[in-house]
Amino acid sequence: MRTTEGESRAWLLTEVEAYDSELDLACHASKGRTTRTEVLYRAGGVWYVYLCYGIHEMLNLVTGPVGHPAAVLIRGVAGINGPGRLTKRLEIDRALNGKPAAPASGLFLADVGLVVSPRRIVATPRIGVDYAGPVWARKKWRFYFEPSAAELPGAR
DNA sequence: CCATCGATCGGCT
DNA sequence: GCCGATCGATGGT
Numbered sequence: 398m399r400t401t402e403g404e405s406r407a408w409l410l411t412e413v414e415a416y417d418s419e420l421d422l423a424c425h426a427s428k429g430r431t432t433r434t435e436v437l438y439r440a441g442g443v444w445y446v447y448l449c450y451g452i453h454e455m456l457n458l459v460t461g462p463v464g465h466p467a468a469v470l471i472r473g474v475a476g477i478n479g480p481g482r483l484t485k486r487l488e489i490d491r492a493l494n495g496k497p498a499a500p501a502s503g504l505f506l507a508d509v510g511l512v513v514s515p516r517r518i519v520a521t522p523r524i525g526v527d528y529a530g531p532v533w534a535r536k537k538w539r540f541y542f543e544p545s546a547a548e549l550p551g552a553r
Numbered sequence: 554c555c556a557t558c559g560a561t562c563g564g565c566t
Numbered sequence: 567g568c569c570g571a572t573c574g575a576t577g578g579t
Binding site: 414416423424449450451452457479481528 | 558559560561
Binding site for chain 1: 571573574
């Protein structure tokens with residue numbers, strides 16, 4: 398959910414990708430603590446937004462305890478597929494980097510009570526991380542599900 | 554300082 | 567299926 402100039406909008410989160418620890422060669426923290434990755438080492442609950450390919454803003458939620466770099470890349474919501482398209486449509490950029498995932502920052506998560514059976518959730522290798530080598534590139538840490546019309550925001 | 558490359562996307566062959 | 571766009575973080579000279 399997001400608030401922009403008083404306007405509130407809601408999206409159903411449908412696709413994410415996990416990045417965990419310095420051991421994960423696909424995780425930016427695999428290169429250690431740097432100016433860019435510092436946010437990943439904070440306590441979970443803050444946004445990590447960076448520029449990819451010089452064009453796309455990537456939105457991630459930091460998820461680990463203090464000192465343990467881990468994050469979830471927000472890859473898609475109902476109606477918007479692709480992490481780059483998502484940030485463009487939601488007008489999200491690096492200004493949000495390091496900000497809390499709370500109403501004060503304008504972008505936060507809300508539990509709407511939707512229960513998704515595990516059998517509906519598909520797990521696949523992460524996208525675009527072949528450079529991480531076979532072990533890490535093959536881990537099935539991308540997850541998504543296809544929401545039904547009745548599950549979309551605003552449906553009744 | 555300079556070179557490399559990327560958690561992508563849209564357009565074209 | 568391939569390729570270029572576009573730029574900041576990173577690492578080496």
